[in-house]
Amino acid sequence: MSSRLGVQIGKVSIGAGAPVAVQSMTNTPTSDHALTLQQIYKLATLGTEIVRVSVPDDQSADSLFRIVEKSPVPVVADIHFRTDLAIxxxxxxxxxxxxxxxxxxxAEDVHRIAELAGSKGVPIRIGVNSGSVPGDLREKYSGVNEDSMWAAAERHIALLTETGFHNIVLSLKSSDPMLTVRVNRKASAExxxxxxxxxxxxxxxxTAEIRSAVAMGILLSEGIGDTIRVSISGSPEPEPLAGWEILSSLDLRHRFVRIVSCPTCARTRLDVEALALKVQQMxxxxxxxxxxxxxxxxxNGxxxxxDxxxxxxxxxxxxxxxxxxxxxxxxxxxKLETRLMEELNNIERRR
Ligand code: SF4
Known part of the structure; x- marks a missing residue:
């Protein structure tokens, strides 16, 4: 639960005590709306509650009209460099x-974007990555660390708030899990x-799941964090699954079947790994x-x-x-698989 300001992303509320939401990002060409929608539907089935799509060019921005219209989950446009694509x-x-x-x-371009977003009630996420900290701040704070990253975030926040825009979400990310922890603790306090x-x-x-779980586990257990994304190289399909596993392990949200399986040893009397993977797939x-x-x-069975x-x-x-x-x-x-599925369906029917 979070004590942050509440922000509405389409039908999903975040902050202000709302449950932590699971995000993911497509990797199809956004210009291909059919392919991108297909991936969004798949990600939504796997538990993605908010989806981000890159908008690198005009074709992608054109495609967004159809994507937004048909997407089962709220859509976030990821913009770099070009004001016209944000508009x-x-x-x-x-x-x-x-x-x-x-x-x-x-600055006037950022103001233009903020004004239009403000008039439409659309929030803006300011993304600061450890790789994007400006040179003057790296120099002032002796490199990339929580102080220089937070100073970069403050600078960006000021660009939006000076227009009266406060519908803001922040992300401060690093490939170093502990830097991610320190900078988000700072942001949460500030x-x-x-x-x-x-x-x-x-x-x-x-690697990705472990690093993400370490950073998010620490932060979420301290009540810090309103949305999460487990970034994994390649297909985004494992991302929401990993996100839900993290939330479920922290006892924050339970939504999907949780598999428990033993590590196997000399006593093992069935192919635990194969069956666990099969059940997971089922x-x-x-x-x-x-x-x-x-x-x-x-x-131990x-x-x-x-339990x-x-x-x-x-x-x-x-x-x-x-x-x-x-x-x-x-x-x-x-008959094992059929019986397991039958029993799961029985449980589902009774709930
Ligand atoms: S449940 Fe049995 S087979 Fe599995 S690790 Fe424990 S003792 Fe070994």
Whole structure:
């Protein structure tokens, strides 16, 4: 829960006590509205609540009209350098702009964007990345650190607020998770605006999720952060899944099936990894906040099964299915997936 100022991004509220929202970003050419919408629909199914799209050229800005009209989640236009693309995106009806006011060269251009966004009730996210801190601030504060990044943010905030525009969201990102933590703690102490959290250039899968979870875990557990994005090199589809895993691990929000599976050892009596991955695939996008345990043997299996909504345990005589802490008996291997899915559907129907 956040005590930040409230900001409305289309149908999604952030800050002011609203739940932390999960964001993601498309990597299709925005100029191809059909392909981009296809990816947005997929990301929405996987739990993306706000989607960002890059707007690098006129064709992309033209395409935004159709994307905004059909998108199932609010759309954020990511703008660099060109005022005209920001104006066009606002005219297309985007629900938020993401700008680095430092690379819109003229203050009067930033003012023009702020005035139009203000008249449409569209918030602007100021994005400061460790790589975009201006030279004079790097010099003044002895390099890229939380002080120079915050000074850059303050400079950008002033450009907007001097026009009376306060519908602001801030993001301060670094590829260094602990710098991301320090600068967001500073931002949280210094300003009332909602904070979008992310570790930028976090790397490929595995690395990206760990770095993001470390930074976001620390910040969110301190009550800092209103939206999150786990940036991963390549397809954005794992991003919302990782975002939800972080929120669920912190007990902040539960929306999807949570898989618990044992690490396997010499006692293992079933292919835990294959089954856990299979179950994960089966339930992907299933909006059911329950726990499914996949356990390799009868030693620790029943213990986990008691705490899970549904569990499958390997035993010397085959697979046992458990539901709400009670054994449903043995299940033949070839019926396991069907039975698991049946039971999940039963749970869903009763909720
Ligand atoms: S549940 Fe059984 S198989 Fe899995 S790690 Fe524990 S002891 Fe080993």
């Amino acid at each position: 066009k995106s606002l005219e297309a009806g985007v629900h938020k702009l993401r700008l680095n006011p430092g690379n819109i060269r003229l 300003c009332p605006y909602p904070l979008h959290l992310g570790v930028t250039e976090a790397g490929p899968r595995g 339930v992907q996008g299933h909006r059911l906040p329950v726990t499914v345990a996949v356990m390799g043997c009868e030693v 029943p213990g986990e099964a008691r 899970a909504d549904l569990a499958v345990i390997g035993t010397p005589t085959g697979f046992m299915l458990w539901k709400n802490g009670k054994s449903l008996g043995a299940v033949p291997e070839d």
